[in-house]
Amino acid sequence: MAAENEKNVNRVRIAPFVVILFFLIMGIFGIMTGEVSRVLEQAVQVCLSCIGIG
Amino acid sequence: MEIVRKWIQVITALLVNGSWSFPFTRTVYQGPLKVVCSPGLNCYSCPAATTYCPIGSLQQLMAGIRIALENGQNFFGLYVVGTMGILGGAFGRLICGWACPFGLMQELLYKIPSRKFSIPRKLNYLKYGFLLFFVILLPLAVVDDFGYGELWFCKYICPAGTLEAGLPMLMLQPALSQTIGLLFFNKLAILIVFIIWSILASRPFCRTICPLGAFYALFKNLKLVKLKFIEENCTRCEACHPVCPMGVKFNESPEDAECISCLKCMDKACKFDAISLEIAGLPVSSRGRIRIPRPKQSDAAM
Numbered sequence: 569m570a571a572e573n574e575k576n577v578n579r580v581r582i583a584p585f586v587v588i589l590f591f592l593i594m595g596i597f598g599i600m601t602g603e604v605s606r607v608l609e610q611a612v613q614v615c616l617s618c619i620g621i622g
Numbered sequence: 623m624e625i626v627r628k629w630i631q632v633i634t635a636l637l638v639n640g641s642w643s644f645p646f647t648r649t650v651y652q653g654p655l656k657v658v659c660s661p662g663l664n665c666y667s668c669p670a671a672t673t674y675c676p677i678g679s680l681q682q683l684m685a686g687i688r689i690a691l692e693n694g695q696n697f698f699g700l701y702v703v704g705t706m707g708i709l710g711g712a713f714g715r716l717i718c719g720w721a722c723p724f725g726l727m728q729e730l731l732y733k734i735p736s737r738k739f740s741i742p743r744k745l746n747y748l749k750y751g752f753l754l755f756f757v758i759l760l761p762l763a764v765v766d767d768f769g770y771g772e773l774w775f776c777k778y779i780c781p782a783g784t785l786e787a788g789l790p791m792l793m794l795q796p797a798l799s800q801t802i803g804l805l806f807f808n809k810l811a812i813l814i815v816f817i818i819w820s821i822l823a824s825r826p827f828c829r830t831i832c833p834l835g836a837f838y839a840l841f842k843n844l845k846l847v848k849l850k851f852i853e854e855n856c857t858r859c860e861a862c863h864p865v866c867p868m869g870v871k872f873n874e875s876p877e878d879a880e881c882i883s884c885l886k887c888m889d890k891a892c893k894f895d896a897i898s899l900e901i902a903g904l905p906v907s908s909r910g911r912i913r914i915p916r917p918k919q920s921d922a923a924m
Contacts (some may be wrong), residue, residue, distance in 0.1 A: 581903035584846035587711035595704025613653035620809035
C-alpha cells in the first residue's frame, strides 16, 4: 500500500515535456519563416485604432 | 509565500514595462526586446512596454494573413502561438497569478475595502468565446476591401490596452484627443466597469474575459508546474474555498481550469498537507506527503 502510494506521488509526467517540445518546434518553424521580424515590425508601431484612438 | 508572489508580480510588471524614456521620446519603445513575448496581458502599445503582447500579436497576424500569403510570406502565427504554448505548457495559468500586470492591478483594487461579491461560474466560459471569436475568427474572417482584418479584441474590448496605452498616449500626444470618438469612450467605459468590478469582486477580467487566460487554461492537465491534491490528507474542512481568488473549490475540483496556482490554498489555508506543488509529477514542497489514512465519510457514519 505504502509503495503504491509512493509510486502515485512520484510518477513523472511526460505530457508537459511533449507539449513544450511541440510548441518549441512550432516556434522554430515560425522563426524560420521570418515571423519574428513581422512581430517586431508590428510591436514597435503604435496602432492607434487598436487602442481605441482614431 | 504571498509576499514572494507579490514581489514577482511587481518585478515582472516592471520588466515588461521597463522602458522609461517615453516622457522624452513620446512614443513606444522600439528596441529588439519587442520580439520577446510578455507572459501576461500587457499592451505593446504601452509607452513603457519592452515586450510584445501575445494576444495583440496573434490578432495582428490573423488580420494580415491574407496579405502576407499574397506576398509569399507564410505568417500563420507559429512563432507567437509557439511561444504562448511553451509558456502554457510550462506554467499554464500560474502566469496569471504570478506574472500578469493586469492581474496584479485587479488584486490591488480588490484590497480596497468594500462589500465583496462572487462571480457566477457560468461567466467563466465567456473568455473562451473571446479567444475563439475576437482573437482568432473575427480578425481572420472579417476583412476590408484590401483583405486586412481588424484587431477585434484590442479595438473593441481590451481594458488593459486602454489603461496602459490609450490613456498614456493621449497624455503624451495631446493632439490625439481631437481624434477620439465613440470607440474610445466605449473602451473607456469597459475599463471603468472592470475597475469598479475589480473592487467588488476578485479578478473579474481574468475570470470572464481574458483570452490569454483562456489559452493558458487549455493546459490545465498538461502543464509542468501545478498544484496536486492529496485526497488521503483532506479532511473536507473547506478551508481552501474562501481563500481562492478565482473561486475554485480546490478539494472538489483540483484540476480546475481557473486555478492560477497562487498557492494561497496550500500556504494559507490547508493545515493538513492535502495540497502540494509539483513539477512534472514530482513534489517540490515538503507538503503533500500522505499522512494518516483517514476513514471515508461513509465509513465514519457507520
